[in-house]
């Protein structure tokens with residue numbers, strides 16, 4: 001079941017910003033591997049699954065990609081649309097689906113807080129985070145961290 | 153000191169560069185690679201070896217490139233993220249560098265669905281941009297993605313692809329900017345059949361200051377017939393062919409369509425050569441290497457060594473910029 005909230009990227013980015021603020025004071029308890037992570041996983045699966053068709057990659061970048069899940073792109077692109085987008089804006093691989101990145105780009109244009117993040121370069125996904133809690137990985141700092149060879 | 157690439161030197165001198173595409177054979181015989189290379193080498197500054205393009209199996213690009221460097225040719229090795237994860241990709245880059253490959257084109261790759269093994273597992277561990285940045289850090293920082301130190305770093309002239317002809321049109325120049333930031337030094341575009349669209353794209357590219365930072369080679373190629381054009385338009389991902397092109401081909405009798413397709417390609421080359429910021433062309437013709445040679449000849453690009461629309465200046469200006477330390 002999908003909820004049509006993605007039509008309101010501006011609302012979603014504010015919701016993300018607010019949740020982050022509310023969770024911040026509790027970050028010392030947000031550690032991977034325990035029962036707290038299990039609760040987060042269940043909640044994230046339910047909420048992000050329904051809104052974003054989330055694939056639980058555990059390395060969430062939604063606010064940098066126009067509140068659109070890049071894992072729903074068949075090529076798992078993390079840095080914008082591939083060169084195969086059809087003239088009608090549909091996906092190269094799934095012709096009846098609108099290109100995920102076309103939607104992401106349109107949505108990011110109305111996002112005032114995180115919209116510009118769309119132009120940055122995102123690191124490759126960390127495979128070992130799959131099925132963990134993206135919120136916890138966000139607070140421990142492991143998610144979206146650049147690979148060692150990219151760091152200054 | 154590892155010598156730099158010939159393609160890089162041609163571009164930095166401001167000369168209008170020509171690269172051609174070699175379609176790897178379905179054969180274990182090196183002769184079939186050498187035959188094709190011989191034709192292309194006479195007319196090109198660099199020979200692209202495709203990496204299972206269209207997700208069809210052929211001899212690997214690393215294998216073709218190893219043969220080409222052994223015979224003294226200048227390959228551009230295409231590397232796609234579709235079939236290999238970061239471990240294999242980095243290993244192949246090192247192997248290629250050791251075999252004398254100096255030019256690498258980093259691609260995401262077409263989906264397996266369009267190829268001859270649609271049941272294959274698509275990998276897409278990296279995308280073209282993270283592959284570029286990974287290759288850049290191998291060259292400039294002498295490190296694998298994991299941070300582990302290399303004993304000797306490769307030296308690559310790094311390239312990427314761009315497709316100005318598919319939506320979202322307003323994002324395409326910004327995606328090019330990302331690729332430049334990730335470390336691309338040259339760009340080869342998808343097939344251009346729509347010159348006004350290219351000019352629009354190039355205008356934004358110039359406004360963003362990207363024409364000063366990266367050498368852009370425009371992809372071109374002949375259509376064999378109106379029917380072939382229609383087939384490509386419907387079946388090859390990312391190739392945009394305007395109606396006007398198809399109807400122009402339809403306007404001549406079938407036996408003259410090959411000639412007309414070639415003429416159209418030559419005209420497009422001549423037009424893009426006049427577009428400011430375009431530093432060369434990349435000529436592609438699936439398994440028709442002789443045709444590539446004829447087109448380059450008829451477009452007036454022989455003997456090699458002529459300058460682009462901005463003359464020697466542009467190359468030198470870019471060369472100055474790119475000798476400054478690269479930031480990641």
Ligand code: SF4
Nearest residue numbers: 073082091092099100
């Ligand atoms: S067309 Fe869009 S959704 Fe489809 S593979 Fe390419 S970037 Fe992903």
